[in-house]
Amino acid sequence: MLPRVLYSNDSRRGRVVAAANATARKAGVLPGMPLAQLAALCPDAQWEEHDTDADLEELLSLTEQLQSFSPIVGIEELDAHAWAGRSLRQPQAISMEIRGTASWFGGEQAMATSLQAWLAHRGYVACIGIADTLGAAWGIANYSFRNHIAPVMELLESRPGLPEPQSWIEILPEDANREAHLANYPIEALRLETDCTAKLHRLGIRTIAPLLRLPRSSLPSRFGPSLLRRIDHCFGSLEEPLRVFHSGDPMVTEREWEHPISDLAWVESAIENACIDLCKKMTLAGCGALRIACQLILEKQSIDLRSQDTTSQSRAYVMQLSLFQASQDPLHLAWLLKGQLQLHPPRLGSDIAIRGIRLEATLTASLQWRQHDLFAEVSVQHRDAAAKLIDGLSARLGRNRVVAPTIVRDPIPEAQVRMRPLTGLKPDGSLQDTKRKLPRAPKRDFAQEGSLETPENAFLSRPTELIQPTPVIVACEAWGEPTSISIDRHSWRIVAVAGPERIESGWWSGPMQRREYYRIALQTGDWWWIYRDMKTNTWYLHGAFA
Numbered sequence: 234m235l236p237r238v239l240y241s242n243d244s245r246r247g248r249v250v251a252a253a254n255a256t257a258r259k260a261g262v263l264p265g266m267p268l269a270q271l272a273a274l275c276p277d278a279q280w281e282e283h284d285t286d287a288d289l290e291e292l293l294s295l296t297e298q299l300q301s302f303s304p305i306v307g308i309e310e311l312d313a314h315a316w317a318g319r320s321l322r323q324p325q326a327i328s329m330e331i332r333g334t335a336s337w338f339g340g341e342q343a344m345a346t347s348l349q350a351w352l353a354h355r356g357y358v359a360c361i362g363i364a365d366t367l368g369a370a371w372g373i374a375n376y377s378f379r380n381h382i383a384p385v386m387e388l389l390e391s392r393p394g395l396p397e398p399q400s401w402i403e404i405l406p407e408d409a410n411r412e413a414h415l416a417n418y419p420i421e422a423l424r425l426e427t428d429c430t431a432k433l434h435r436l437g438i439r440t441i442a443p444l445l446r447l448p449r450s451s452l453p454s455r456f457g458p459s460l461l462r463r464i465d466h467c468f469g470s471l472e473e474p475l476r477v478f479h480s481g482d483p484m485v486t487e488r489e490w491e492h493p494i495s496d497l498a499w500v501e502s503a504i505e506n507a508c509i510d511l512c513k514k515m516t517l518a519g520c521g522a523l524r525i526a527c528q529l530i531l532e533k534q535s536i537d538l539r540s541q542d543t544t545s546q547s548r549a550y551v552m553q554l555s556l557f558q559a560s561q562d563p564l565h566l567a568w569l570l571k572g573q574l575q576l577h578p579p580r581l582g583s584d585i586a587i588r589g590i591r592l593e594a595t596l597t598a599s600l601q602w603r604q605h606d607l608f609a610e611v612s613v614q615h616r617d618a619a620a621k622l623i624d625g626l627s628a629r630l631g632r633n634r635v636v637a638p639t640i641v642r643d644p645i646p647e648a649q650v651r652m653r654p655l656t657g658l659k660p661d662g663s664l665q666d667t668k669r670k671l672p673r674a675p676k677r678d679f680a681q682e683g684s685l686e687t688p689e690n691a692f693l694s695r696p697t698e699l700i701q702p703t704p705v706i707v708a709c710e711a712w713g714e715p716t717s718i719s720i721d722r723h724s725w726r727i728v729a730v731a732g733p734e735r736i737e738s739g740w741w742s743g744p745m746q747r748r749e750y751y752r753i754a755l756q757t758g759d760w761w762w763i764y765r766d767m768k769t770n771t772w773y774l775h776g777a778f779a
Contacts, residue, residue, distance in 0.1 A: 238280040264320025305330035310476040317430035318421035364405040368467035372422030416442035484594035486510040493586030507592040508563040521559030522594035532588040550579040555656040696776030707772040729754035
């Protein structure tokens, strides 16, 4: 099995390892390690950038679907600093309140087994912990089966396909002594910060049992206030609220018809009416929807008693929306949902029809820009229209295809811009600041800052058209100055040269890149931007000046 590595971009350290499979870890690759060290430790590793937005969107989508097991479902809430044992600072666990719902499945064990089989059918390998406190359940789920996950992931990499359901379920009885049950768990199961865990390790404390024997009064001064709070969260001395995926009163509307329908025109009309009802509720609450989950309840008209597959007897067709800014416009929401319905219609017919509809705003926020100023700027006047356009394109094309450029501090020109989706949430699952997503007036008044004249030769600093580096053949003088350039058997004489400008990548960004850039004028009058790779002595065309 080949070593595989995911890397992420850190604002201070550059590119660092975010995650690595077992083969890469055996070679010494660890999360948080600068990517520059990867070539020395594991030269044959396959590495790619970790897509935080896609991971978060997948987790939120799964959270919405899990509401069929419990109405109270949420993603884990992160602290200001990363927890020990976690290489990525983003939500990676889903919490669920099952009090009062487990009896519908025949008990907690039966519910956990059904949930695990449901996740395995969708390609997920899940570890489930059940306890009467959120902290204890989190520790059990994350650390009971930690040593068993790596072999299963290796097996899945070598033999792709649906994983076999694993019986990774741990239930903490309510009448059990938590201290005795959790005594041998590592201290990382308490969700401690990395610095606090390092201090405890230096004292030889690696499990929960010796930690609980320390005097409580000395813990805050020696290890910070978060340690005592996390211990109390785990053992029930301090209540910890569950960060529910949809906060406040449920923004949901449901409709069920007397007779199932299979005409999509009727379904579109039902979606419009459901959006009107939902927006009335959001108007009274003073909020708008950022995410919408629409469930069309499918009903099978005839049941084949000979078939062993009972999963298709009643199912829901789910449509999900991520909005650019909070909205309570029923026409806008209905237009987005009908667009998804037309793009991916459910398979209806004489055997399968729609029994009802359930529309829920799973994520809401207070409305912004409710009323514009009398003399507002043009960019402010059209923010709502731009937001609706972005929502519509994201719903039809996919959120990863409606993106905006963001500037990245990187010396390598082709790595200075990164495209980010315009809809969705921050990497930690919190809301984005929608005010920062669209252009606004500059903070500085450049008209009052002296001359606005363009510096001489400013147009030569960077090309107006940047292309992917294309190998070319360049003839040079003895001292290294280019004299001619050839591409695909076509040659041009170079009549003017400016350079070299030397650019080097940072040591934290992986294998070092060293380049010499030249601005050249051809006999045709064109200006090109070329560079020489100082490692391989290969020339590349990288851009053109208008």
